[in-house]
Amino acid sequence: MATDVERPGSHGWFNLCDRLETAEINPQLSSPLYNGRIPAEIRHLIFEFAVTEFPSPRAKIVKPITWVRHSHELAPIPGTPNPSAVGHVIERVRSRIQGVVRPRRGMLPLTLSHAPQPGDGFDWLRFDNTEPMEVGTALLLTCRRVYLETYNLPLSQTEQRFYCRRGPPSRSNGAEGPRTNIDQFVTSWLSNPSLVPGMRQKDLVRSVRLFIQQFWLEDKLLHFVQSDNWFANLEHLRITLRRSDWWDWESNEILRINPFKGNCCHAHTISLMHRDMSTETGNVEFSVGAWGRAFSHMSKLKTLTIDFETSEDKRDEMETLVTWALKWRFPLSDGRYLSTGGQPADKMSWRGLPHHFSHKCVSGCRLIQYRIPGQECPKCSETRQLISQGYGPQLLVWTCIWKPVQGD
Ligand SMILES: [Zn+2]
Incomplete structure (x- = not known):
């Protein structure tokens, strides 16, 4: 007869840890993991x-990795x-194997022929990110002793990624994938x-990475952490602002x-930004609702990381902006x-994908690119060539890390 513990509750779940408390647990003393031959610290590392x-195995990957530079x-x-017909076919087949979208020769670039689709890798496929990812949980099934030691590891040590729109599509129907809508x-x-009594799974999450459009950062983040603050348990938050x-x-x-x-959609915010940038400390009062206040609701944060990414032609502009960002101070609780x-920003770069080109030529001609063949400037021509090969502009990434310090 089933006991109360074994019977699923109203939510359809039962707590296996509670169940195992009254069960016989084999101490597994014949295993070097448990008989003292391998120290516990090493065992934990192996389990992690x-x-x-x-x-x-279905994940798309940006290749070749040689385009990534430190x-x-x-x-x-x-x-x-290879310009031969055979070479072209080989290139197309290879690109399909690698999962990177490459337009047919002579085809209009993705940015103009049709809006790039999330399934193509827009805008989540990156040199440092791919989907889908998997977590192997076979270890938890090996024995009761191991289970009790590892049951919360898959959640507590996995960085949860959210795309806040334009994420990888669902495998079943190609519609918006589950990580595209963080609320959902x-x-x-x-x-x-979760298996920790009284806690939900989200309460065990310690690390989050947000691939975040600027509107989401500016208009949603603060509201989000105020309304359902499991973010309060986060120790590591990474925000990636892509090209x-x-x-x-x-x-x-x-x-x-x-x-x-806060919101910088309108052009007049540029002069406000320059005014704030030029202050002595680079820090001014936070307006009500400004996104910089969001971190004050995350008192356990050990690191806040922000990646600032743009294309090669905006190098100087971003350099100025990052120099300011490195001065930013975000209030936490307790002063x-x-x-x-x-600390300076860490610098990376990579060869982006075709859809990372803006619609406008970045050179002097200022034409809408590719629309007027024969009138294009050398930069337009180079861009067209890169797109035909499946490449985008060189993208530069500045990564800055904030850590908590005591107030003055
Ligand atoms: Zn041009």
């Missing part, structure tokens, strides 16, 4: 490794592919009870962001605040 996320040095222009993902997946997340990136408009003011401590 066993449940570390890894790319699914600097902002100018990247060489990729060579022209949390409600549908992470609000179930295509900035306001009006399609027309290559001026980069603008301001954690003290502490987040600071970069004067």
Whole structure:
């Protein structure tokens, strides 16, 4: 006869840990993991490794990886592919195997022929990110002792990624995938009870990465953490502002962001930003509702990381902006605040994908690219060539890290 513990509750769940408390547990003393031959610290590392996320065999990957650099040095222009008909076919087949979208020769670039689709990798496929990822949980099934030691590892040590729109599509029907809508993902997946009594799964999450369009950062983040603050348990938050997340990136408009003011959609915010930038400390009062206030609701944060990404032609503009960002101080509770401590930004670069080109030529001609063959400038011509090979502009990434410090 089933006991109360074994019978599913009204939510359809029962707590296996509670069940195992009264069960016989084999101490597994014949195993070197438990008989003292392997120290417990090493055993924990092995178990953590066993449940570390890894790319699914179906995952798309940006290749070749040689285009990723640990600097902002100018990247060489990729060579022209084999021009023979056979070479072209080989190239197309290879690109399909690699899962990277490459337009047919002579086809209009993706940015103009049709809006790039999430299934193509827009805008989540990156040199440092792919989907789908998998977590192996076979370790938890090996024995009761191991289970009791590892049951919360898959959640507590996996970085949860959210795309806040334009994420990878669902496998079943190609519609918006589950990680594209953070509210829905949390409600549908992470609000179930966890194996820690009284806690929901979302309460066990310690690390989150947000691939975030600027409107979401400015208009949603603060409201989000105030309304359902499981973010309060986060120890590591990473915000990645990609090339295509900035306001009006399609027309290559001026980069603008301001954690003290909030929404920077309109052009007049550029002068406000420059005014705040030019203050002595680079810090001003936070307006009500400014996104920089969001971190004050995350008192357990150990690191806040922000990636600032743009294309090669906006290098100087972003450099100025990041120099300011490194001065930003975000208030936490208890008088502490987040600071970069004067540490410089880490610099990476990679060869982006075709849809990372803006619609407007970045050179002097200012034409809408590719629309007027024969009138294009050398830069337009180079861009067209890159797109035909499946490449985008060189993208530069500045990564800044804030850590909590005591107030003055
Ligand atoms: Zn041009």
